[in-house]
Amino acid sequence: SQLAEENLWALSVHEGESVTVNCSYKTSITALQWYRQKSGEGPAQLILIRSNEREKRNGRLRATLDTSSQSSSLSITATRCEDTAVYFCATDQGGRALIFGTGTTVSVSP
Amino acid sequence: EAAVTQSPRNKVAVTGGKVTLSCNQTNNHNNMYWYRQDTGHGLRLIHYSYGAGSTEKGDIPDGYKASRPSQENFSLILELATPSQTSVYFCASGAAGGDTEVFFGKGTRLTVV
Incomplete structure (x- = not known):
């Protein structure tokens, strides 16, 4: 079973719009990470948010974490075509290893 | 810049062969x-x-072995490859601790025929 799951398979938006990807997880965590994977590449980290943090920002990206509901969201504002990618959330299994969700494909069209 | 290099980038293997x-x-x-x-x-x-010298099983270890002969190198071994192992494989490295960033290689596309 997945220890971290994004809630939707795919989202489509137009350039300039905002998009939010949601994630739920099943165990206690020390941190939750968001990764982006562009076609033909390996995933790359976007944001790391620790369990004692509620929000983290990185430019146009904003991640939130709600440990009571075991959920997180990643919002991208003013989207660009180059934001088209698969977005994963990932959590540590009590520090053992990083476990990834199944990913949400975000498509940004002109 | 963190660097993780995988080889080969593409591989076609025969069922029952070692990869x-x-x-x-x-x-x-x-x-x-x-x-x-x-x-x-x-x-x-x-x-x-x-x-x-250390290897640990992840969530889907069946059919795979791993070897870590040095700090720099980590291999994945398929002793008897099967078509169900056709996939894209990614290697990654990270500092100790599950709450640190992990850096990925570009992936290896393996096709078992």
Whole structure:
């Protein structure tokens, strides 16, 4: 079973719009990470948010974490075509290893 | 810039044959990981290592072995390849601790025929 799951398979938006990807997880965590994977590449980290943090920002990206509901969201504002990618959330299994969700494909069209 | 290099980038193997996927990192990271990526399953953890000489089973270790002969190198071995192991494999490295960034290689596309 997945220890971290994004809630939707795919989202489509137009350039300039905002998009939010949601994630739920099943165990206690020390941190939750968001990764982006562009076609033909390996995933790359976007944001790391620790369990004692509620929000983290990185430019146009904003991640939130709600440990009571075991959920997180990643919002991208003013989207660009180059934001088209698969977005994963990932959590540590009590520090053992990083476990990834199944990913949400975000498509940004002109 | 963290660097993780995988080889080969593409591989076609015969059912029942032995396949070795190699990974090298120049980040001096203690932890290294092997994941496979299939449509609908995301990235699934096969094996990981905390340092030279150590290997640990991930969530889907059956049919795979791993070897960590040095800090820099981590291999994934398929002793008897099967078509169900056709996938894209990613190696990654990270500092100790599950709450640190993990750096990925570009992936190896393996096709077992």
